[in-house]
Amino acid sequence: MNLRELSERLNLSQTTVSRALNGYPEVNEATRKRVADAAALYNYRPNIRAQTLATGRSMSIGHIIPFSKQNEMVNIVFADFIAGAGEVYSRHGYNMTLSVVRDEDEMSAYRGVAEKGAVDGIIVHSPTRNDPRIAFLAELDIPFLVHGRASEVTTPYSWMDVNNTRALEQGTQYLLELGHRRIALINGQEKMDFAQRRRDGYVSALQSWGIAADETIMRSGEMSEPFGHASTLELLDGPAPPTAIVTSSIVLALGIRRAIEERGLRMGRDVSILCFDDEISYLPNGLDAPVFTAMRSSVRAAGRRCAEMLIEQITTPAHDIRTELWDAELVIGGSTAPGPAKDT
Template sequence: MTLKEFAKLVGMSPTTVSRALNGHPEVNEATRARLIAAARHHGYQPNAHARFLATGHASTIGCVIPIGGRNEIVNPIYADFLAGVGEECARRRFEINLTVVADQDQPDAYRALSSKGLIGGVIVQFPRHDDPRPALLDRIGMPFVVHGRVTGHDAPYTWVDVNNRRAFHRGTGFLAQLGHRRIALLNGDERLDFADRRRAGYLAGLAEAGLEADPALMAEGEMTVAFGYASTRRLLARPAGQRPTAILCAATMIATGVAQAAEEAGLVLGRDLSVLTFDDDLAYYANRAAVPVFSAMRSSVRVAGARCAALLIDRITGLRHDPVQELLEAELVLGRSTAPRPED
């Protein structure tokens, strides 16, 4: 069904219909609501080119997904992030374009999206230290929002991040208050900015508790069950008196691997070994029983995805011009996996 056909069907001009369905403020809300309901009833959906002509901007958000030996595209954390982006896009009548490229091809991918003109802006994900993408996007004039932050990028830009440093500082301090003195860290890839901030928070928590950092109790890698399992087996193989009594995990997937390795070793979480995880409140890895399986520093990545999309759409549509920074805080939730340090 074309715009003209739909406009004739509802008895209004094509211009009014187009403006109403594309969010123009001069159309009153009662008319807009009636036309949206009619469009849904009759299955009318304006195409991307028509929306571009009506609004002067592309109503599509781009997500460039780098594949560099990691599994972002099937990561449940990223799936929940995209769900949040999608919910906000649906609410604001925007679409999502996913582009999967090799790590080194990202600059060309952003330039191609910009030159085609059908992407209104992009969400930058998995930022690293001194990440060159914000500067590149500024140069080519592409609106963007960063999920996370880029240490070393001094120009103003819009970002949404969780306070990773504070969460891991607080988490380490919580374990220290339970009497733990050998606290291990199983972190994400520390080339990524969020993981570097988590390590900094962990080290600050140890220092505040008067504990010495031991490199043998720290590991970084892809946030998978396999990484948590293998790392825990290595930690538990250390001589008595050198094994950790508590493990701080960067993701629920890692904590699941820790639990598997601990069970194989005959240990009970919350009695013989304490585990505290960062919990993104995931749909697939839910940790929301009345008493959760894992004690966790909880922050919804789905909410972060929705906020990234909202801020980017505001920028694309001209509702916001100045950079916005939103720092979300993680909530400490007690579960069955933490307890005071067992007697040596």
């Protein structure tokens, strides 16, 4: 059943039927009802391909996720972010077009998707410090929003981010106040902007207490449980093991805890852990009380907000830049305890 058939059965023009269904004012309420009833009866559903061609809007948002043979890993927060964004999209009649492309093809994927008119806007994931995609998209003149920031990019662009620097500053600060002085960092890959910012926050908190950051107890790499584990074993077996560890992800924290216990120590008592908790749905930080002391910020909520912001940007005539910075919240769990400097 298409529009022509439906309009023929109703003895109305396609124009009128289309307008009736799309809520235009220039149609009698009685006919509108007649049309709506017939549409329901015949189970009419406008062909979305024709619709997008006619309107020029695709009602779809693009997400491009790069993948490389070397780094097979999927971003751990990806699923929850997508779930959050997707909720908002479907509420607004949009859907999500996801392209998984080899990373050497990523740029051309953006170009392709934008110029072919496949999407009305794009979300950029996991920006690096000097992310080339941003200038590129700005030039393509398509609405886009970055989840995160790219510190070294000068082109103005829209973004939504959590204050990573402040989060790790605050977290490290908390450990310092507890009396820890030798605090390690296990971070994500430092080409990622968020990882750099977190490192900055960590370093800056130490400095404000007159402690120089020590490269020998800083690690960065893939955010996986085994990496957290292996890094921690190294740290604990090193010449001057830390009494506390700050880390970028709950999945790393799981590995860290395992290593601590493997060395016969106890988390909280012997070594404290403070982690960043994105509230990943299958890795909740405890069921009732938080297990880990954490800087918490829901990535799912971030996904929702990014989607909203991008839709606003698309529907608003002026393509104005919009930005939003969230603060992570400190939650106290069982993974931290007073450190050695507390008793002095």
